[in-house]
Amino acid sequence: MAYRADYYAGLINTLILIFVNIAIWKAIYGEDGSYDGVQLKIVLTYIVLGFLMQSFFIMDDYFIQNKITNGLISTDLLKPISFRLLVFSYSIGASGFKIIMNLVPAIIISLLFFEFLPPFSVSMFILFILSLCLGYLVLYCLNFIVWLTAFWFYQTFSLVTIKDALIAVLSGALIPLWFMPTWLYNFIKLTPFDSIYYIPITIYLGQTPSNEIMTCLLKQVLWIVLLTVIGHFIWKAATKKLVVQGG
């Protein structure tokens, strides 16, 4: 019962957020439906797509922290399995569940009630799916680094909150990055954040010129590699630091 209530609440939450944001953007655009040369329809599709992605991009930020604070991490480390793979599989599994249970109903409702443009073309859609998967991995690698700080701080709530805020603003999940001031936009391009939401969504919308798509995908891959390497070193340091709580 408790789980069922949680599930419906999560679904309603996604829909309310989409609805509110659509209302905000419609208000900004006013009557004429065009602002800075960008069509309202494109922005709305961007927003809806962003929230649909967020519905399954959300990961359990306290999975590692809980294992450390209650000491159960020792049980995992006693098994001949890779702890990092365990965490990754858990995240993939949870996201898979959310795709089936949250995303599918949310897509159906969005298609029925919200103005939602189809993908620019079939090939763009395939590239979008690929870029989406890469975006997920970038987010995961970034999250993993933040989660690992639990080995030092035990309580990571503040750090997770800061991370979430940064992602919400800088990744283009809430506001399309083309509305950002140029200097900020250029700065974000140097960070891994735009790889998470902005790149996949603009590919879907056909806003990325086809000759730049490969560069964007390559950029995503590069960030995955770089963040994985950083995560690897932090993990090595974390295992040295580990203090098993209680007993």
Add this chain to the structure above:
Amino acid sequence: MPIIEVSNLTKDYKLNVRKKGLLGSIQSLIIPEYKMKRAVEKISFTIEKGDMVGFIGPNGAGKSTTVKMLTGILTPTDGEINILGMSPSKQRKKIATKIGVVFGQRTQLWWDLPVSDTFDLLKSIYRISDSAYKKNMEMFNELLGLKEFITQPVRQLSLGQRMRADIAASLVHNPDIILFDEPTIGLDVIAKEKIREFIKVVNKEKNTTMLFTTHDMMDIEKTCKRMIIIDHGTIIYDGTVNEIKEKHGKKRTIVAEFAQNINNIILPEGVEITEEADNKKHMQFNRDEVQVSEVISYLTSKYNILDLTIKEPEIESIIREIYEGGIDYDKTVSGDSEEVISEQLGVSR
């Protein structure tokens, strides 16, 4: 070639010193103060294949820390561990297939899953062959009675059942070494006995090397021949259980019930009264100084005695005295564990 080799193992913990009160909290927030605590200090020992070794010490002596370092969960600050030629903190996954660990205080079973599912999961995690798995499960059913509760979720098990399942789970992959961290904690006498018996059978049949930490001296007496006592992070004794009894258990107590109350009893030299109640008297003496038979014949010849018993000190009271520092342990005498092991095995290696 010893199966476990530990040399100069040291582990430091960094503790955050918290000051009292609101001002103190703010102070430790701005200028945190740390204190280093040495949990384990330069301990060395070796364990041979098939040995059963008790690892005892008071709370906070460093037992669990040592066990965790042996499994590779904790990385030692200094010193070396060699298990089957591998270093646990560097080759954790490889070693995990060779060892089994039982933590009495926390379960390794999946809390919400039925016991049988846990075993199925372990089977695939450790890649156990069907035949070996079946054989082991039969053995566990027979000796630990897993069948009674194998379909229940772990959270519904009693402590005794959970412990039995935990021990079986740590053995299902036929490990070469099993580390028990207080396996009998909180169990009743019968459950304890059952687990000890099981451990003994496994040790005999599979020649599994076992290291125990426990506070229950009966566990050690009934299962292990050798024991290592650790206190304040250092080893203060490493030798056989019998030897420590011999060395430190020299005191004998005669409890005699006299026919009438004797107020000023005259005793041989070296014998003193430790307790008196009605006609019963407890008389203590050192076995090396006074002969038991002498005391008895002296007493019987002089007084009318109704009942007489001789008490040997129990291992528990000896250990208590060691913890309290009553017995000055002389390292040079029985520190030679090599000799002790060969004695224990009784065979040439």
